[in-house]
Amino acid sequence: MKIGMLIGALALPAVTFAQQAYTLKGKVGQVEPGAKAYLDRRVNGETFLDSAVIKNGSFEFKGTLKSPYLVMLTVDHKGTGLGSHGMDADRRLLYLDNTTFTIAGTGNISDAVITGSPVNKEHDRYKLFISAYDSAMAGINKDFGGATDAQRNDTAFTNGLNTRFHAAIDEKKALQRRFISENPNSFFSIVALKELAVMNNMNLKELTPLYNGLTAALKKSPAGQEFYQSMETEKALGIGAPAPDFTQNDINDKPVKLSDFKGKYVLLDFWASWCGPCRAENPNVVAAYKKFHDKNFVVLSVSLDQPGKKAAWLGAIEKDGLQDFVHVSDLKYWDNAVARQYGVRGVPTNYLIAPDGKIIAKNLRGEQLDKQLTGLIVNK
Template structure:
């Protein structure tokens, strides 16, 4: 359940802020509510070293933020204001230093807080602390407790994978075994989250569970009824409203729906409309030069393009490359031999077309028929070839 990794904190370089000043909003969509609240975290580690320090880390819309506090007689405090429920990670460093060796087995505790005072009490390890006080923090601890088995199980599999040699990772047997072990854990996590969602319709974390269950490819048949069962208060939050927009976008891009039209510039800065391709089968392909899985899938799309391009089929690539990165986009097009029309507004994840289609993960694609209706979506590998052969041969 920990989103803020200690290794990331170290990689970026730790730069303490002015103490007790923490103005932040979490970048995750679910971490935004309406009101600003003052908070305090009071912690006590009964068996603490004299030189110990505590580090607070969290994400904001501007990236990673950190703070630190000296542990005095086993106690330390963080305080400030937040714009709504924010997930934070507290890491305890017995020697006062947070080095890479310490990060490998970091003693850390994650909590959500929006307002009020959260109290943590631990014996000698912050990760085993008991929390009280701020209701949201207590509620999150209860939610995380239900997922503890699967969280620890997945962490153990991650540790085994990253602890393996390069030869073991390349062999394939290790990955196959770990996938086999991960399957039941993911099924158990899904079961727990669905139960929580059904039993706690007024909880912020029911919405969090729903978002996690929905992933990047939202299933309207599951998500819409589940969302409708949440309380009016939860649904009316900015997080709830954002999720509702995802549902609307998913319904607009479902199989059988008319593909939403849009216009973006091609590589020569000339505007291109999706509807310009009416009369052909079009694979609307969302990708980016920086996306490894996209680049891995590109050869398959190239193969399909050459196999079916003379049978009333083409591809329209929409890149989520970032501002100022046009050269990267053009180089990837050339390197991967993407001979079809490519467009982008170079706004990264704020790409207007991807936002219109509710894209939250790439690669993602939609196969659109000559009449402008969506025929299929997320066709990968051999599935793409089979579907095109079914329609065009």
């Protein structure tokens, strides 16, 4: 049983905005020669790592960005390398913004105090606002972590944890909706909207009025414009809309078009060899293919595997028994052209497309795919 949910940053369409400068000044306690500080940023799934030597307990980072951005600050006190500390690494999540600010303390960076940063002060306020969710999840994880093997195999025990987990998620969503409504000019209202979009599968009926309630200034901000574009992409990919055509090369570098399969039911399936949930879902897709492939059904699989990782992609196809699917990829990770065209924010993601080329269902998981195809193909 897995308790917990990771709400990641959305992979939204790129928008061009003016770059603005930031300066982060740091101060930590005693360090050894060779000590360094690291800034870890993830943009559309790609990692960017900056480093700075710590001299006399001080370090500094400078750069540009177009809007506040969440980063992981790590301090290697002993100078032994970023990966040498494992789970015991001295880390701190914080936001960069177009300002000069300081993080300072006499010990670990995780206990240091941030000053001069309005966005980090606002982040603390937002976290406090939704802290009931964090407390609930901490209790659930504590109970699960301390459970015996017998308890973990007990249906009543695990069902109880699941009930608490879903209640915590519902509470978080309610708190985020309230925060957005009460704070229409806060950057973290956009952050909350992005998390809600992940949790409610980009339900525009809920998201649109919340977005419309934001101030004009926040809507015009880079984050506001990015979220607006994500909603526009979702509108163009709604149920009943024509599935946008595309061309991408298959495993033999031969071009494949979505429109090549017009006249068939197509499951357009976005996945990757590195994606655990995708690999776990693959048996369900294989089962559906075996059941319906002779009834005008095909699977067109788009991989978000990384540059230079074709062997991993092909290996996963073989290991998961996906050889009968049609596979395409440009091996550009989150920058995959088709994934960007379809506004893919996470994998697995799928679209079921009718013979006339229109989208008829989205994100079918487990038995949902079998039931949908049975209703369309067998019971029509």
